[in-house]
Amino acid sequence: MAIDTRRAWREAAALIREHRARLSTGLAILVVNRASSLALPAALGVLVDDIAGKHRTDLIWPLALGILAAGLVQAVSGYGLSQLLGVAGQRAITGLRQRVHDHVLRLPITRFDSSQSGTLVSRVMTDAEGIRNLVGTGIVHLVGGIITSVVVLGILSWLNWRLTLGIIVILVIFGAILAKTFSSMRPLFRQRSKLQGEISGSLGQVLAGMRTVKIFTAEERLKVSFAKDTDRLFDLVKRTLTGFSWSGAVTLVILALVAALVVVQGGHDLVAGRMSTRELVQYIAFTMLLAAPIGQLAAIGTQITEAFAGLDRIRELLASPVERPDGTPCPPLEGRVAFTNVGFAYETGRPVLHDISLEVEPGRTIALVGPSGSGKTTLVSLVLALAQPTGGVIRVDGQDLATLDLTSYRRQLGVVLQDNWLLDASVADNLRFSRPSATDAQVLEALKAASADGFVAALPQGLDTLVGERGVKLSGGQRQRLAIARALLADPRILVLDEATSALDSESEAEIQGALARLRAGRTTFVIAHRLSTIRHADEILVLDQGRIVERGPHHTLMATGGLYRRLHDRQHAVEADRHINPGEELKA
Numbered sequence: 001m002a003i004d005t006r007r008a009w010r011e012a013a014a015l016i017r018e019h020r021a022r023l024s025t026g027l028a029i030l031v032v033n034r035a036s037s038l039a040l041p042a043a044l045g046v047l048v049d050d051i052a053g054k055h056r057t058d059l060i061w062p063l064a065l066g067i068l069a070a071g072l073v074q075a076v077s078g079y080g081l082s083q084l085l086g087v088a089g090q091r092a093i094t095g096l097r098q099r100v101h102d103h104v105l106r107l108p109i110t111r112f113d114s115s116q117s118g119t120l121v122s123r124v125m126t127d128a129e130g131i132r133n134l135v136g137t138g139i140v141h142l143v144g145g146i147i148t149s150v151v152v153l154g155i156l157s158w159l160n161w162r163l164t165l166g167i168i169v170i171l172v173i174f175g176a177i178l179a180k181t182f183s184s185m186r187p188l189f190r191q192r193s194k195l196q197g198e199i200s201g202s203l204g205q206v207l208a209g210m211r212t213v214k215i216f217t218a219e220e221r222l223k224v225s226f227a228k229d230t231d232r233l234f235d236l237v238k239r240t241l242t243g244f245s246w247s248g249a250v251t252l253v254i255l256a257l258v259a260a261l262v263v264v265q266g267g268h269d270l271v272a273g274r275m276s277t278r279e280l281v282q283y284i285a286f287t288m289l290l291a292a293p294i295g296q297l298a299a300i301g302t303q304i305t306e307a308f309a310g311l312d313r314i315r316e317l318l319a320s321p322v323e324r325p326d327g328t329p330c331p332p333l334e335g336r337v338a339f340t341n342v343g344f345a346y347e348t349g350r351p352v353l354h355d356i357s358l359e360v361e362p363g364r365t366i367a368l369v370g371p372s373g374s375g376k377t378t379l380v381s382l383v384l385a386l387a388q389p390t391g392g393v394i395r396v397d398g399q400d401l402a403t404l405d406l407t408s409y410r411r412q413l414g415v416v417l418q419d420n421w422l423l424d425a426s427v428a429d430n431l432r433f434s435r436p437s438a439t440d441a442q443v444l445e446a447l448k449a450a451s452a453d454g455f456v457a458a459l460p461q462g463l464d465t466l467v468g469e470r471g472v473k474l475s476g477g478q479r480q481r482l483a484i485a486r487a488l489l490a491d492p493r494i495l496v497l498d499e500a501t502s503a504l505d506s507e508s509e510a511e512i513q514g515a516l517a518r519l520r521a522g523r524t525t526f527v528i529a530h531r532l533s534t535i536r537h538a539d540e541i542l543v544l545d546q547g548r549i550v551e552r553g554p555h556h557t558l559m560a561t562g563g564l565y566r567r568l569h570d571r572q573h574a575v576e577a578d579r580h581i582n583p584g585e586e587l588k589a
Contacts, residue, residue, distance in 0.1 A: 018095075022088040026081055030144040033077040034151075036070040089131075096128040100314055106322035109386040110346070121204075122197030123317050127310035142300050145293030152290045159283045160275060163265045167258055167287075171294070174254040178247055178298065182305040185243040189309030192236040199229045247298035255291050262287055327405040333412045333493040335362035335524030336397050337383060343391035344378055352378050353547045356392070360540075362493075365525040367535035369568065370544035376528045379544070380496045383526060384413060396494075414492030416519070418499035420483035422471035427456055428463040430471075430482060434490035446489040450515040452481035484515045495525040532569050541565065 101124050112120075149171075156164040206213060206222055213219060262284060269275040275283070337360045344353040353375045360366050368376040381387045382394060385406055394401040396409070414434070422430050431443050438446075443463065447453040455478055459465040471479040487495065497516065513534065529535050536555045543551035543558065543565045551563050558565040 018092070022084055022091075026084050026088065027143060029077050029081045029084065031147065033074055033081060034144060034148045036073040036077070092131055093128050096131055096314070097124055100124050100128060100317060103318055103320075103322065106325070107320060108323050109381070111320060119194070119197035119201050120317075122193060122200055123313060126196060127193055127313045129310070131307050131310065142297075142304070145296055145300070148293050149290060152286050155286050156283060156290070159279050159286070160266070160269060163262065163269070163283070166261050166265065167290075170254060170257050170261070174250065174294070177250055178301055181243055181247050181250075182301050185240055185302070186305050186309050186312075188236055188240050188243070189306045190312055192233065192240065193310060193313055195229070195233050195236060199226075199233060202226070202229065244298070244302050247302065251295055251298045255294060258287060258291075324402075324406055328399070328403050330396075330399075330404045330408040330412065334397050335493045336360065336395075337494065337524060338395045338398075339382075339392065340395070341392035342382065342389045342394060344375075344382060344387065345390050351390075351547060353382075353389075356549060358542065358549065358552075360524055360526075362524055363522050364539040365520055365527060365537075367527045367529060367538035367541045368544060369529065369532060369535065369541060369565065371568075374544040375547040376544055377498060380498060380526050380528060383494065384415065384496060385409060411490075412493045414487035414490050414495045414519075414523075416480070416483045416487050416495075416497050416516075420471075420479055422467055422474075422479060422482065424466065424469040426461075426464045426466055427459070427482065430467060431486050431489050434486045438489050442489060443485075446485040447481075449488050449518050450481045450485035452478070452485050452515075455481070481515060484519055488519055493523060495520060495523045497525065497527045497529075499528055499530065530572075532565075532572055543568075 104120055104124060153164060153168065156167065203226070213222065266275065266280050266283060270277065270280050339356045339358045342353060342356040343351055345351040356379065358366075368379060370376055378387070382389055385401060385404075388402060396404070401409070423433065428440070428443055431446060432438050435442075440463070444453065447456055456462060456465075465473075467473050467479075467482075471482070474482070497520075527535055527538060535541060539554070540552060541555060541558055542549050543563070545564060551558055551561065551565050553561070559569065
C-alpha cells in the first residue's frame with residue numbers, strides 16, 4: 001500500500017480530536033511551563049543592567065525569589081503534564097488495540113488461513129503502541145515547541161530583527177532536511193514492524209511444536225533460520241538508527257551555526273552600537289531557550305514517523321473485509337440443511353467443489369468420505385458458514401444461509417475435531433467456552449454424557465485442574481472427551497464431527513464412540529471419517545471425489561454397488577487385517 005501522508009495526518013487528527021480535552025489541558029499546562037522558562041533570560045538582563053551596571057543590590061533577593069518561583073512552576077507543571085499525557089497516551093493505545101482486536105475477531109477464516117498469527121498479534125499490540133506519541137507527549141511537545149519557537153523568535157526579532165532573519169533562514173533549511181529524513185525513514189519502520197510480526201509468528205509456531213522439533217532434531221536448522229531473520233531485523237533497525245543519528249547530528253550542526261551567527265553578527269552589532277550589552281546577553285539567553293525545542297524536534301519527529309508507520313499497517317488491517325456484519329436473526333433451528341448446485345473455490349479458476357446438491361432432514365447423520373483433497377472439509381466449512389459458496393445456495397430450515405446473522409446461527413452449531421483446541425485454563429473454563437452461563441451441575445452432566453466424568457474426578461483439582469497449552473497435560477482420548485463434553489454443553493442443533501476419532505487407539509475410540517452416539521442423538525450431524533468402520537450406521541454416506549458427489553446411500557447399498565466406496569472400504573479392511581496378522585511389519589519396514 002502506498003504511503004499517503006495526508007491521510008495519515010487526517011487519521012492522526014481524528015485520534016487527537018477523540019482525546020482533545022486532555023490534550024487541550026496538556027497544551028495549556030505546557031504553555032504555562034514554557035512561559036515560566038522565559039523568566040531566566042529576562043532576569044539576566046536585570047542582572048547585567050541593573051544589578052551589575054547600576055549596583056541595585058535591593059533587586060538581588062526579589063530577582064532570586066522570582067527565578068525560584070519560576071522554577072517551581074516549571075517543576076509542578078512538568079510533573080502534571082507528564083502524568084496527564086501519559087494517561088492520555090495509554091488510553092488511546094488501549095482504545096485502538098480494542099478496535100483492532102474487535103476487527104480481527106470479525107475477519108473471515110480465510111484471512112487466518114493465509115496469515116501468521118504473530119503478524120496479527122503485532123498489529124494489535126506493537127503497531128498500536130506508537131500512537132502514544134500522537135496522543136501523548138509527542139504531539140503536545142511538538143505543538144509546544146512550535147509555540148515556544150514562535151514566541152522566542154518574536155522576542156529575538158524585537159531585540160535584533162536582522163540577526164533573527166538569518167536564524168530563520170537556517171531553521172527553514174533545517175526543517176527541509178528533517179522532513180526529507182523522516183520521509184525516508186517511514187517505509188523502514190513499516191518493514192521493521194512487518195518483519196517483527198513474521199518473526200513472532202514463526203517463533204510461536206516453533207514453541208507450539210517443540211516436541212516435533214526435538215524428535216526430528218531440527219534445533220540447528222531453526223537456529224540458522226531465526227538468525228537470518230533477526231539479522232534482517234537488525235539491518236532494518238540499524239538503518240532507522242542511522243536516520244535518527246543523522247537527524248541528531250544535523251541538529252547539532254544547526255545549533256552550532258545559530259551560535260556562530262549570534263557571535264559574529266551580535267559581536268559586530270555590539271561594537272557598532274546597534275545592540276547594548278544587556279540586549280546581547282538577553283539575545284544569547286533567548287537563543288539558548290530556542291535550542292531546546294530545536295533539539296527535541298529530531299526525537300519527536302522520529303517518534304511521530306514511527307507512529308505513522310504503525311498507523312499505516314493498522315489502516316491496512318482495518319480496511320480488510322470482515323465477515324457478513326449483519327443479517328436476519330436466526331430462530332431456533334430444526335436442523336434441515338439443503339445444498340442446491342453449490343460450488344466453491346479458494347482461488348478464482350480453481351474450484352474445490354462442483355455442483356453439490358443434497359438435502360439433510362433434521363436429526364439425520366450424514367457421513368462424508370473420499371480421498372484426501374476431495375472436498376469433505378470444505379463442504380462442512382460451508383455448513384459452519386466459515387466460507388461462502390461461490391455458486392449455488394445453501395438453505396437451513398428453508399432460509400438462505402447467506403442472509404442469516406452469523407452469531408445467532410453459530411450459537412446453534414457444535415464441532416468436534418481430530419485435534420481440538422483447548423485453552424491453557426481449567427477443565428471447567430474449557431467446557432464453558434461453548435456456553436459461559438453453564439452451571440457446575442450442567443458441566444458435570446455434559447462430562448458424564450461424554451464419559452469424561454471419571455478421569456476428570458481423578459485429576460488433582462478436578463474441574464479446576466489446568467489442562468496446559470492446547471491440553472498438553474491430557475491424553476489424546478481425554479482431550480477428545482472434553483471436546484465432546486464441550487459440544488454437548490452447547491446443545492447444538494447442527495453438529496460436525498471432523499475426524500473426531502482418527503487419532504485415537506482402538507480402545508479409546510470404542511469408549512468415545514458411545515459418547516459420540518449420545519452427542520448425535522436428535523441432531524443433524526455431518527461426519528468426516530477416514531475409518532469407514534465408524535460410519536456404518538450413518539443414515540446416508542456421501543462419497544466425494546475431486547469436489548463432486550460420485551456416490552450416495554447407506555453402507556450396505558454402497559458396498560453392493562461396488563464403486564469407489566467399496567474400493568476404499570476393501571483397501572482399508574485389507575490394511576487393517578494385515579496389521580492385525582503382522583503387527584510388527586510396519587516397524588520392520
